[in-house]
Amino acid sequence: MPETVESVFARVVTRNPGEPEFHQAVREVLDSVGPVLARHPEYADARIVERICEPERQVIFRVPWEDDRGRIRVNRGFRVEFNSALGPYKGGLRFHPSVYLGIVKFLGFEQIFKNALTGLPIGAGKGGADFDPKGRSDREVMRFCQSFMTELHRHIGAQTDVPAGDIGVGSREIGYLFGQYKRITNRYESGVLTGKGLSYGGAQVRAEATGYGAVFFAEEMFAQVGEGLDGKRVVVSGAGNVAIHAIEKVHQLGGTVLTCSDSAGYLLDEKGIDLEVLREVKQRRRGRLADYVREVPHAVAVAGRTPWEVPCDLALPCATQNEIGAAEAAALVAGGCLAVVEGANMPTTPDGVRVLRRAGVRFAPGKAANAGGVTVSALEMRQNASRESWTFAESEQRLRETMRDIHARCWATAQEYGRPGDYVAGANIDGFRRVAEAMLAHGVV
Numbered sequence: 001m002p003e004t005v006e007s008v009f010a011r012v013v014t015r016n017p018g019e020p021e022f023h024q025a026v027r028e029v030l031d032s033v034g035p036v037l038a039r040h041p042e043y044a045d046a047r048i049v050e051r052i053c054e055p056e057r058q059v060i061f062r063v064p065w066e067d068d069r070g071r072i073r074v075n076r077g078f079r080v081e082f083n084s085a086l087g088p089y090k091g092g093l094r095f096h097p098s099v100y101l102g103i104v105k106f107l108g109f110e111q112i113f114k115n116a117l118t119g120l121p122i123g124a125g126k127g128g129a130d131f132d133p134k135g136r137s138d139r140e141v142m143r144f145c146q147s148f149m150t151e152l153h154r155h156i157g158a159q160t161d162v163p164a165g166d167i168g169v170g171s172r173e174i175g176y177l178f179g180q181y182k183r184i185t186n187r188y189e190s191g192v193l194t195g196k197g198l199s200y201g202g203a204q205v206r207a208e209a210t211g212y213g214a215v216f217f218a219e220e221m222f223a224q225v226g227e228g229l230d231g232k233r234v235v236v237s238g239a240g241n242v243a244i245h246a247i248e249k250v251h252q253l254g255g256t257v258l259t260c261s262d263s264a265g266y267l268l269d270e271k272g273i274d275l276e277v278l279r280e281v282k283q284r285r286r287g288r289l290a291d292y293v294r295e296v297p298h299a300v301a302v303a304g305r306t307p308w309e310v311p312c313d314l315a316l317p318c319a320t321q322n323e324i325g326a327a328e329a330a331a332l333v334a335g336g337c338l339a340v341v342e343g344a345n346m347p348t349t350p351d352g353v354r355v356l357r358r359a360g361v362r363f364a365p366g367k368a369a370n371a372g373g374v375t376v377s378a379l380e381m382r383q384n385a386s387r388e389s390w391t392f393a394e395s396e397q398r399l400r401e402t403m404r405d406i407h408a409r410c411w412a413t414a415q416e417y418g419r420p421g422d423y424v425a426g427a428n429i430d431g432f433r434r435v436a437e438a439m440l441a442h443g444v445v
């Protein structure tokens with residue numbers, strides 16, 4: 001039977017039951033690639049789509065650790081090595097109680113096309129654990145990371161699989177993971193992880209890269225219609241790594257970010273979020289957003305609601321998956337939003353995307369707009385391999401050029417396939433073609 005996108009999707013659902021986020025990510029890509037298969041029957045003959053939807057390897061492991069009261073805890077760890085057609089598996093680790101195989105697979109699948117879009121030699125993987133670092137002491141986090149790496153080290157390496165951070169995994173966790181890898185293997189293998197601290201092989205701009213990159217992408221989108229970010233009102237969700245650096249770059253480019261959020265609600269500061277205060281509250285104290293209001297009394301903490309109800313020109317969802325559904329998208333449209341640029345992975349549901357599209361809101365999917373993080377990770381790998389370290393200015397320039405290039409290719413590919421302005425189609429098709437060509441060249445593996 002010839003391969004069709006419908007037959008592949010049906011098989012993905014049957015073979016991966018109970019994994020709705022993975023199905024959603026696959027559906028969104030398959031909806032774009034039909035016309036590519038029509039032009040390239042050799043892809044269908046080689047069953048590229050079916051193979052791309054099946055991870056090359058999935059590892060699930062026990063992570064036992066001891067809390068500060070001496071109680072034994074057990075979590076579940078994952079690493080899904082999805083596709084190595086373009087290079088070593090590459091993608092972050094997420095520590096969050098919601099993590100299960102379906103989340104890791106959706107993220108790993110998105111990573112295939114994202115990493116291909118960067119044009120850099122990186123395959124795709126993702127991992128994590130259902131561990132909640134919130135409320136845990138540094139020592140507890142360290143013991144958890146050491147136990148996690150005691151198993152993970154068998155599967156990774158600078159030429160094999162290179163993890164980085166994601167939700168709940170920042171520079172503290174990467175440091176503990178790196179220390180344990182070095183101890184177990186007795187190798188100082190800098191390129192085995194990215195997102196490292198600058199004192200031991202980290203790259204300038206990696207921490208900033210995802211947030212900055214998303215804003216550079218937004219800048220390119222506005223430039224298409226002859227506008228800049230200067231004077232734009234921007235709403236951001238999340239208050240972690242991606243959100244904080246997105247806010248910083250919007251402010252540097254003359255826009256005003258009115259909101260940020262966490263799982264308890266959102267913060268509204270009409271004068272523009274004060275980053276010094278936000279960093280103190282969220283990063284240094286690891287506190288709640290409501291603490292910001294104590295320092296900045298004119299701000300308002302809105303409990304149990306999302307920032308999409310605030311009128312804006314640009315929305316940057318930077319928290320988590322499926323945070324903008326149809327209702328939130330309708331609120332953005334009602335508030336005059338001109339563009340939604342995804343800093344997070346898959347923050348907009350398919351219904352949400354439909355509402356935005358119907359209203360003519362420009363929409364950039366995460367696999368294109370948040371590719372800045374993995375771009376600078378690949379540059380970190382390159383610096384580790386050559387034992388060089390580039391300056392902040394040089395690294396930021398390379399990031400900006402890559403985001404400009406990704407934007408241009410998404411735009412041109414969408415035009416080529418008769419879908420002008422459709423960044424989803426442009427990103428999926430361009431990413432898919434790159435991986436498909438390499439897979440075809442490698443034979444049936």
Ligand SMILES: NC(=O)C1=CN([C@@H]2O[C@H](COP(=O)(O)OP(=O)(O)OC[C@H]3O[C@@H](n4cnc5c(N)ncnc54)[C@H](O)[C@@H]3O)[C@@H](O)[C@H]2O)C=CC1
Binds near residue numbers: 166167170321370
């Ligand atoms: N760190 C990176 O370089 C990259 C991250 N991403 C994506 O960006 C998003 C944010 O990641 P990071 O900033 O790195 O993580 P982080 O752990 O630094 O921050 C996550 C933020 O999202 C908020 N959040 C988490 N779950 C939430 C929920 N259910 N409702 C509301 N807020 C929630 C948290 O309160 C926190 O403010 C994720 O979707 C991640 O996959 C994408 C590309 C690269």
Ligand SMILES: O=C(O)CCC(=O)C(=O)O
Binds near residue numbers: 090162165370371
């Ligand atoms: O920097 C990396 O390797 C991956 C970042 C990541 O997990 C992502 O792009 O979602």
